Amino acid sequence: MRRKSMKTIKRNGHVLVLLAVIFSCPGIAAYEFYKHPEWLRAAALNKGKLLNPPQRLANLSATSKWRLILWNPGDCDLVCRQQVEKLARIRLALGRRLYQVDEFLVITNQAHPLSKTFLKRLQDADIHLLLLTDEQRRKQASLTDKANVFIANPDDYLILAYDANAKAEDIFHDIGQLLNADERKSG
Numbered sequence: 419m420r421r422k423s424m425k426t427i428k429r430n431g432h433v434l435v436l437l438a439v440i441f442s443c444p445g446i447a448a449y450e451f452y453k454h455p456e457w458l459r460a461a462a463l464n465k466g467k468l469l470n471p472p473q474r475l476a477n478l479s480a481t482s483k484w485r486l487i488l489w490n491p492g493d494c495d496l497v498c499r500q501q502v503e504k505l506a507r508i509r510l511a512l513g514r515r516l517y518q519v520d521e522f523l524v525i526t527n528q529a530h531p532l533s534k535t536f537l538k539r540l541q542d543a544d545i546h547l548l549l550l551t552d553e554q555r556r557k558q559a560s561l562t563d564k565a566n567v568f569i570a571n572p573d574d575y576l577i578l579a580y581d582a583n584a585k586a587e588d589i590f591h592d593i594g595q596l597l598n599a600d601e602r603k604s605g
Contacts, residue, residue: 519593
């Protein structure tokens with residue numbers, strides 16, 4: 419009989435220790451998260467680099483549309499033209515929401531003139547061309563010496579930036595998220 423009660427006591431001791439561990443874990447976890455709040459930061463939902471603060475790009479058309487903008491600092495060569503095509507495909511992939519997005523090719527007025535064929539292609543794809551003077555470019559901190567893609571909100575503020583070689587899926591994801599948020603806000 420004595421043996422049986424020792425096993426019971428031993429088992430009850432293990433249960434007591436287990437309960438103490440179970441009930442102390444939330445308190446320990448809360449304390450650790452309090453000491454290290456960066457552990458709780460959620461992953462960013464956007465794929466592009468958030469421009470903080472957003473930067474206003476003047477000279478865009480006065481419409482209440484979102485904008486996909488390709489900034490090309492030099493001549494619009496083959497790589498630039500491929501980027502223009504990529505943005506056109508992204509806009510087409512938006513389906514019925516493509517009418518809520520405008521596209522812009524932004525170059526300096528120092529670049530070589532674009533061919534008539536390419537200008538016709540831009541017009542057919544409803545891609546606007548914006549020529550910036552050197553002074554206008556200097557005022558735009560986001561317009562660096564390398565090509566970038568930007569998403570601008572309807573108030574003409576650049577809010578997301580991408581490298582020129584960014585995946586089309588990433589840009590499509592972000593513009594889709596912004597359009598969805600805009601629909602929820604207005605609807």
